[in-house]
Amino acid sequence: MRRYETLFIIDPELTDEGLKDVAEKFKNIILADKGHIIKYDEWGKRKLAYPVRKREYGFYVLLDYCGPSDIVNELERNMRIDERILKYITVKLSDSFDQEDLEKMKAAEAPEQKEAPPEEVPEKTGEAFVEEETKESEESSETEEEAEVDTESGEAPSKKE
Amino acid sequence: MVVRRRRRRVFHRRKICRFCADSSLKIDYKDPKTLRYFVTERGKIIPRRISGNCARHQRQLSLAIKRARHIALMPYTTTTTF
Numbered sequence: 001m002r003r004y005e006t007l008f009i010i011d012p013e014l015t016d017e018g019l020k021d022v023a024e025k026f027k028n029i030i031l032a033d034k035g036h037i038i039k040y041d042e043w044g045k046r047k048l049a050y051p052v053r054k055r056e057y058g059f060y061v062l063l064d065y066c067g068p069s070d071i072v073n074e075l076e077r078n079m080r081i082d083e084r085i086l087k088y089i090t091v092k093l094s095d096s097f098d099q100e101d102l103e104k105m106k107a108a109e110a111p112e113q114k115e116a117p118p119e120e121v122p123e124k125t126g127e128a129f130v131e132e133e134t135k136e137s138e139e140s141s142e143t144e145e146e147a148e149v150d151t152e153s154g155e156a157p158s159k160k161e
Numbered sequence: 162m163v164v165r166r167r168r169r170r171v172f173h174r175r176k177i178c179r180f181c182a183d184s185s186l187k188i189d190y191k192d193p194k195t196l197r198y199f200v201t202e203r204g205k206i207i208p209r210r211i212s213g214n215c216a217r218h219q220r221q222l223s224l225a226i227k228r229a230r231h232i233a234l235m236p237y238t239t240t241t242t243f
Contacts, residue, residue, distance in 0.1 A: 007191065007232055048233040049193075058233065062191070089232045091190075 003038075003066040003097040008079060008088035009058035012045050019059065022084055026063065029075055035067025036102055052086045066097040176213025180222075188221045190228035193235050200226060204236045 010022055023040060030037055043060035052058065065071070072090050079085045180186050186195065199207050199214075199222055206226055209219045229235040 009233065049230070049236040050233060052233055087232055089190075089228060091228070 001066050001097045002069060002095055003064075003093040004072060004090055005065070005093055006063045006072075006075060006088055006090045008061055008063070009048070009052070009086040010061060011084045011086060012055065012057045012059045014059070014084060018084065022082075023061070025082075026075065026078070029078055030063075030065050030067060030071060033067055033071045033074055035065050035071045037063070037065045038102065038105065039064035055086065058086055064093075066102065178213060178215035178218055180218040181215055188218065188225050190225040190232070191234070193229050196222070196226050196229055196235060200235070202239070204230075204238050 010019060014022070019042075023042075027037055027040065039062070041062040041064070043062060045057050045059050048056060048058050076088065076090060079088045180188060189195070199212055201207060206223055209216070212219070214222060226235060230237050
């Protein structure tokens with residue numbers, strides 16, 4: 001068994017029922033091929049970085065599962081056929097994944113969810129971003145200066161002196 | 162001329178790989194917020210010589226950015242006119 005994750009985009013113009021329908025369909029495909037669903041995480045409607053099939057928004061879903069390698073072929077084949085799926089990407093997370101690992105993960109996840117702090121996270125990330133931005137601007141100005149020095153010393157030394 | 166060059170040398174700082182320095186920073190194609198610091202405004206991947214990343218992390222980073230582009234989390238290019 002291998003562990004994979006598939007991130008796919010569903011047409012945002014579907015109704016809630018339509019979304020459920022899609023979820024059911026792909027869950028069943030995995031279960032039919034002797035796979036196990038670890039997580040079905042709906043990210044919700046997000047703006048796409050570029051329009052896909054003339055749609056500016058997409059409904060992102062992250063599907064985390066494990067199973068034999070044929071499962072990816074079958075899942076992707078169905079996604080290609082399905083008109084409601086705009087795009088998909090599958091990434092292998094680990095080569096070997098057993099039933100034991102699955103149970104361990106379930107056991108580990110259950111207490112984590114209770115303890116997770118909900119409030120602090122957004123503030124911290126905001127500060128970090130500001131810091132990083134300033135760093136980057138410093139770096140870029142440095143490199144510009146370096147480039148200037150090179151041209152002066154290399155091409156036109158006589159003019160300056 | 163020589164004096165000017167020397168003065169500028171002072172500004173030269175050795176760049177460090179941000180991912181090596183901070184092990185809590187993960188490279189993940191599903192996280193465009195982090196990846197955005199490593200592309201230009203136009204969406205091009207910033208080269209290693211400028212960002213200061215080590216070879217290993219730059220490789221992982223470029224793969225992550227390409228995956229993010231594929232799934233429309235990041236742009237291949239921007240269409241804004243300047």
